[in-house]
Amino acid sequence: MSKSKRLMELMMTVNRKKKFTVKELATEFNVSTRTILRDLQELSELGVPLYSEVGPHGGYQVLNERILPPIAFAEEEAVAIFFACHALRHYAYLPFETESSSALSKFYFYMSGDVRDRIDEMKNRIDFVIPSRQAKFPYLSILLDGAIRQKVIRIEYGSRESVSARLIQPIGIYASSGLWYCPAYCFLREDIRLFRCDRIRSATEDTSGTQPLDLRHLHLGNREALLPSEQQFTNLYVELSEEGVHRCEAEYWSATKLHRREDGTGWLEGRMPKGDIPFLAQFFIGLGTDATVKCPPELIDDIKRRLAEMMARYG
Amino acid sequence: MSKSKRLMELMMTVNRKKKFTVKELATEFNVSTRTILRDLQELSELGVPLYSEVGPHGGYQVLNERILPPIAFAEEEAVAIFFACHALRHYAYLPFETESSSALSKFYFYMSGDVRDRIDEMKNRIDFVIPSRQAKFPYLSILLDGAIRQKVIRIEYGSRESVSARLIQPIGIYASSGLWYCPAYCFLREDIRLFRCDRIRSATEDTSGTQPLDLRHLHLGNREALLPSEQQFTNLYVELSEEGVHRCEAEYWSATKLHRREDGTGWLEGRMPKGDIPFLAQFFIGLGTDATVKCPPELIDDIKRRLAEMMARYG
DNA sequence: TGTATTTGTGACAATAGTTGTCACTATTAT
DNA sequence: ATAATAGTGACAACTATTGTCACAAATACA
Known part of the structure; x- marks a missing residue:
């Protein structure tokens, strides 16, 4: 296998493994540890954020970041991706922990000059408007996490006058005209309810030991099943x-x-x-x-x- | 310069130039034409869509697609990009000529396994809802193009009962709760007007020779300037x-x-x-x-x- | 029709880069 | 202490890359 191919595959492999030792890779690629060491140094120079610790239980780690291999995008595809991400700037709150703008600027940075020019001239000519709201949504991550991992969440919910504590098990979250909503099973009402996330005053993972239900069959894709069942x-x-x-x-x-x-x-x-x-x-x-x-x-x-x-x- | 570095730079260069000859590159990179030929063959094998023609005025071309070099994304960044693009599926009409889904699947395909898993489990748990409409917006591309290139567009505009022909010069287009709008200078009313794009029955570039105005200072970013000026x-x-x-x-x-x-x-x-x-x-x-x-x-x-x-x- | 221009291939020797081995250092968990 | 781990330097053996040259084939243009 040629060096460049090995480097590419190495990139993928370390991204997959996240944690590994030099010896391990040497065996996998049928080369000496010396070679792997040299390769890893090159990857490092190419921008893969590698970190190593010596000693037993030491080894290499890839930090947080992942490298995507070269991707062939049609010009229109790149433009579409750019504006899709650009639209996210209208959301003051997102359930991701990153600022989408950082991803966007990386993407923009690596694009060839004329695509960049194209985007620049389109930037102020096209937009996906979403109402900007004063409302605050600080608990999106925990709600989403609860939906994914089937966890029971304890929330305080209510308006200015009355606030009530409830246990809920989120089914998902969605944004609609600038507000976030969370359909969830409510242990208080014993039924599916839709919660407006800006009315959630606090949210923490429940520790009282309430048994989560198996709601994996329920998700945003089958919302007809989300309707409350016992109403008139x-x-x-x-x-x-x-x-x-x-x-x-x-x-x-x-x-x-x-x-x-x-x-x-x-x-x-x-x-x-x-x-x-x-x-x-x-x-x-x-x-x-x-x-x-x-x-x-x-x-x-x-x-x-x-x-x-x-x-x-x-x- | 090492071969792998040259290949990377070559990738960028051909993406920038789009059209070039072997000799040209050989001079630029200070290597022989034979080497460049070999390099181009390798790029080809790596997925860069190269096309060549022999003879005078012949040469190489990169087709439509652009290669992005390896990009380091944090996991959260990749996820954010994915869902931003995913949200575009709610739009039945877009001013881009591509299907955003193709870009999305490429992106998805190249992501490492565990990020992909993460996305899979989030897919049905988070959404950016946009009302889906029956309305049709077949002229978004031409309106956007008009806005960018400062062209006069001839449209037929109206409701079921009355349709009127107008000349407009678009300032941009934007989507809001599932509908597309186009603020534009209207040569009929001699003022800025907001057009709802689903009421545009036809749109073609004007050929009557109406002189476009210089509206480059007007764009979606300064909408206060978009207000009609002569109203009461x-x-x-x-x-x-x-x-x-x-x-x-x-x-x-x-x-x-x-x-x-x-x-x-x-x-x-x-x-x-x-x-x-x-x-x-x-x-x-x-x-x-x-x-x-x-x-x-x-x-x-x-x-x-x-x-x-x-x-x-x-x- | 010929000529210049261009891509494209094959062979080969000179050169440059890569690899494995070995010897050694340094750190750290157990 | 010992074992496990990263890391460096030197060198010889090996491999890949490169340039040169010869030649083929297509094509625009004078």
Whole structure:
């Protein structure tokens, strides 16, 4: 095997192993330890962050960083990756421990000059806007970790007035228009609930010994299973104008209920938990004359009540 | 210079030049043409897509693809990049000509096993949700291209009923909650206007010879300059509850007008174009009792009118 | 049609780089 | 102390790389 090939494979190997000894590699590659030592020095010079300790139980380590081998990207691919990462800057909180900007600048740095020029001229011409919020989300990492490792998390949850302690087992986290949400099994309610992460006042791994459930079958990909099971349901039917259809498309919860007609108008039809009435009433009021609620009657009543209240307010 | 170093630099050089001859490189690297030929063959074997033509005006070319040299990413950085790109899958339309998934799978493929495992277990536990829309955006590339190269674009713009032809000069494009928008100078209105890209029925580069303006100083980064200049303005003041503040944070237009109090409540204060009254009336109705409009009176009147209309509808 | 320009291949000797071995140093956990 | 580990230097044997030269083949252009 030629030296350059060996170096490439060595790079991969040390990245895979993270911890290893010179002898070990020498056996694996069928070369002398002296050669491996020389190779490792070269890798080091090429930027692989190697660290070594002498003595028994010593050995080499690759620090945190991983080397990606040369990758062939089409120009458009590189540009797409760049702007995808660039969009992350709109998020003040992320569940990753790194600043995405550092990754981005590395990527940018290594790109050849003309791709870089291309990106520069596109930089201020294209954007993926996400509302920037004041809300704070300091516990994303622990929630995500809980979802991955099936851990029970103790949180304090609530609004300004009331804060309650709960045990939850997160299913995942997602960001939607600038806010983070966490669907989770709630040991208090004994059901799946959706938590808004900026209302979580503290989060720590539970130590009381509550047994985690096996929720591996539940994840963000099958959200229909995430619905609370024990609530009272009723039937929803709402007539929508073309603009109304548009507005509903932006809502996460309405995707399965939305139907379209050829002429662009449409309707919402499906089952809804009775607990959602306050939220939906306000939502459909916001659609104005682009939505006409036909049932349930309780929802119509709530809408009328709210309209009256607002009429009163504006005299 | 050692062979491996030369190969690395050669990789960069050919990526930069895109088109070159063997002799040229031989001079540049101070080696014989025979050596360069051998090197290029090796690069080829390493995956650089080289293509050559013999004869005068012939030479080598690098096809479309670019090779990135080995890059050291921290594990978290690689993960962040992955999920940033992953989020692009929510966009059915992008102004890039490639499928971002191809770039993503390359990236994924080259990552070392345990980072890949980490990503796999995170894949269904974290997401950046963007509303998926029915709307079509087939002209993003041409609009973006127009913005970058300062070109005049002829579009047909309108709703179902009325379609009008216009000449515009795009300033950029951006996506917001699943829809694409294009701020542009409109030669018809002789002012900056915001176009919703799904209402653009056709878009072609203008051939009538309309002289493009010099709008290089305008871009997405200085959107305050994008405001139409000749409209009539009036003063807006709206009292907001804590929830009202939250809802306003999600709106692009309100960022500069939003003020917060210590207790979480706040208010909107600033100048607004009179043409926005219909939009704002509907918006503040949607906020229900979380917003109380104090002025302008025209806005309050419109809100009252709309409320009355809805009351009538729900009998 | 010929000529200049270009990629491309093969052979070979001179040169340059790589490797293994060995001897030795230094550190550290047990 | 001992064993395990990294690390260095020197040198000879070995291997790879390079340049040169000869020649083939394609092609644009005068």
